[in-house]
Amino acid sequence: MSRVGAVIAPARQRMDALRQTRLAVTLRDGPAWVRYLLVLIMLAFFYALPYMTIPLLNTPGSNFATVLFFPVGVYVLCGIGLDLSVGRAGIVNFGFAGFFAIGAYAMAYLSTKHGMSYYAVLPIAALMGGFAALVMGLATLRLRGDYLAIVTLAFGLIVVTVINNSSALGGIQGISGVPHPGPLLGLSFGTFDAAPYDALLLTIIVLTILVTRQLFSSRVGRAWAAIREDEDVAEVMGVPTFRFKVAALVIGGMIGGLAGATYGAQAIFVSPDTFDALLSVVFVSAVVLGGAGNLVGVIVGSAVIAYLPERFRGFEDLRVLIFSAVLTLMMIARPQGLIPRRRAGTRKRGPRAPAHDEPPTAGQRAGLIPVAESATLSESEAL
């Protein structure tokens, strides 16, 4: 076992002990209304969060409600969209910022040049994000899996370069003066108070979760899981893998479009340097850090990735350095993510099987033969 593993093992035992407590068992196996009540309480908490003052949680350098909108809420929505391809269907995607950019520019362009309202542009932005994903998917998804890492990265760079060089989209200057959404259900959206936007975005996130959860438990979700585990076997078993992989990208792209459009309407101003390659990388890191393929993990990971740099504003110069160093360390310490994916039907009730403590062979130490081959299922998922 590696040294890092030796540090993590006791923590894992404590987690397992926690899972056996009465409260945890009631929540997991108890009556459904307990779970619904818990979800409702959590929702109420999140809707109230922008109005609350919590000493340690609030961000000293910037407005807390604004931080909750961007980056936290936007990252969470993008994380959920990206996870459809990365975590569910197992497609590496380093171009998600492209979909996000397309949504934001759809909102900025259509509202400033054609006077359309936020609510009218929203579905168009989603469709445009989805269409971009369709084009990308049709062009690239027949390639071998790991090639997608660079091809999708290239796609994101193409989107930014096109925006940079297009005078209709404002070039490097971007588009300013994007109108705010009109009032909705007694909420009015202004420039200074971000709290109404938080409620709007949270609602979009909740609706997205409801829709995607339906997908996961349907034929689509099972097809994605089959593709992720073994694409060849899935194809042989009659799953039209190409179509389902494109679908994962397209639905993710639509979610990215929604996130971008809402971001554009709140930020008033969109410019290409917001959507550089680093943003795509940050989205993927958020998903991988939280635990690809696990909805709660993805939400937690995205929120953490978005929130931490805001919390520690003040060391402007060192922010990116600290952020990337911590990210790399997290990947080394826990490559499967904070809350790894569970496989349907393999929920462990008892304590985990003890990890074997044999000294690794030369091949294992070099990492060419993964140690995890004989470990528990959820650990061996290397994505």
Next chain:
Amino acid sequence: MSALYHQFAAFTFSGLTEGVLYALMAFGYTIVYRILGLFNFAHGGVFMVGTFAALFAGRSIGAHAGAGVAGAIGAVVVMAAAAIVTCTLVSVALEYSVYRPIRVRTGGGLAALVAGLGMIAVLQEIMAKWQGRDQVSSAQPVSSGSLFKLLGGAVHPTQIVVVVVGLVVLFAAQRYVNVSRLGRALRAVGQDAKTASLMGINVERVVVLSFALAGATAGIAAVLQNLQFGSTWYYGGFSLGIKGLTAALLGGMGSVPGAIAGGIVLGLTESYGGAILGAEWQDVIAFGALILILVVRPTGIIGERMALVRA
């Protein structure tokens, strides 16, 4: 269009120069991919550190143009030595401290890609903190003026140095991989790590060797970059790294001749395409060419070597 027609030779020379730099970077990606099936995204960062090592070496010996041919060669050798040693060390350190722990725990995968991208940002930010975020000018022992005209296009001494040194290094590396004992071990592990290990090959050492080779060629690329452009900056590794990876994919991942061909094709495509559409579209042309070629021929121009083994 007419710009391309009238200055075809000049665009060819500059495309070829850029292409050799891409090919050197592509070699580093391809050799690590061949062993581990891993895209070493931090490779651009290794290169960037090398450009600064060459810069400091050039400064400390007071390298300048006009010291005669012998002086120029001496200065380039010193700068190259500094860059090669630095890049090799950084590359091997990356393998030990980042990639190996991740591989041992999960067998690689997405976490390794994200960690590699994290490390390129770490290297860049450390350099930015130390040397600032502006271009830093480097010593230029080789004159950058025009030397003579060939087919109507001016040829610069720096271009000759880049192309000649780059191609010699690449062909030497290709021969090393194909002929030498360690090169044979390298190919064996690339084909089947388990069997190679049973045949008495020290797999760990071969993995380190692949990172060392990648680092050394990145060091050469770093020196040549400094000679060609006369300056470097903390962000200089990212785009060249991505282009190098693009070149490796174009030629066929895992194949050394593929890296050379992919680099030169990419450099020329960018140069000609930029002449037609304008230099600001070069990135779109490069990535568009990548996607187009992969759609038509998914294994790249020369063809990937390991498709049968890794699948």
